[in-house]
Amino acid sequence: MTITSALVLYAVLWFMTFLMVIPIRLKTQGDMGEVVPGTHASSPEHHYLKTKAWITTGAAAVMWVILYWIITSEVITVRDIDWFNVMGPAEVMAPVDGTDG
Template sequence: MSITSALVLFSVIWFMTFLIVLPIRVRTQGDLGEIVPGTHAGAPEHHYLRRKAWITTGVSAVLWCVIAGIILSGWISVDDINLLKVMPPLE
């Protein structure tokens, strides 16, 4: 795995993890009862974005180590997930 592949893999894992972590513990304006006129009641009031970014980075680093270890060890290769070898030819 090259450095570029490793960075792309980490970026994909980070953003997927961030999108999962983002809605956790969001306090909306409707929850707090302080709705600003012109905004939706579901607009976030307290989103804890910095903490979520750090949590995402830690979880992503662990997941990246596991996935990169599997790729580098050769347990799973591109030939193992090649769907074209399994499918019959089109006529």
């Protein structure tokens, strides 16, 4: 895994987790009973974004470590999820030391 793909994987995990965490414990103006004129009743009153961002960072880091290990140790490969055999048979790699067998 290259550095770029590792960073992209972490960014995707972070944003997906953040979008799932945002609605948790969200207090809207309608819930609080004080709607500011010119705003919608579902506008957030207390959103706790800083806390949610820290929770998201930790959760994404844990998921990233697990996925990094799975990808680099090849526990699951692309060929494992090729259910329709589109990739064909795997190629046999020649030995690295230069011998024939």
